[in-house]
Amino acid sequence: MRKTMLPPQRHSRLKRMAVTALALAGLGVAAYFGTGSIGWAVLLLVVGVPVLVLPVMLLIGMVLEARENPEPE
Numbered sequence: 001m002r003k004t005m006l007p008p009q010r011h012s013r014l015k016r017m018a019v020t021a022l023a024l025a026g027l028g029v030a031a032y033f034g035t036g037s038i039g040w041a042v043l044l045l046v047v048g049v050p051v052l053v054l055p056v057m058l059l060i061g062m063v064l065e066a067r068e069n070p071e072p073e
Contacts, residue, residue, distance in 0.1 A: 024049065 024045065031041035031048075 031044040
């Protein structure tokens with residue numbers, strides 16, 4: 001059995017990128033079937049994904065920052 005030559009952290013990063021790409025492709029297909037138009041599907045992906053993802057990333061960042069630097073009492 002041959003092992004992969006990639007270091008573990010790079011392998012997991014590639015796996016995460018592949019899952020993200022598949023999720024975006026799935027959203028694109030769902031948007032296409034929901035709207036019936038490729039133009040609207042692309043617009044929903046280009047505008048909708050950042051609108052949904054950025055606030056979640058900001059919230060996660062704020063929680064992690066609060067854990068690292070708790071306010072003194």
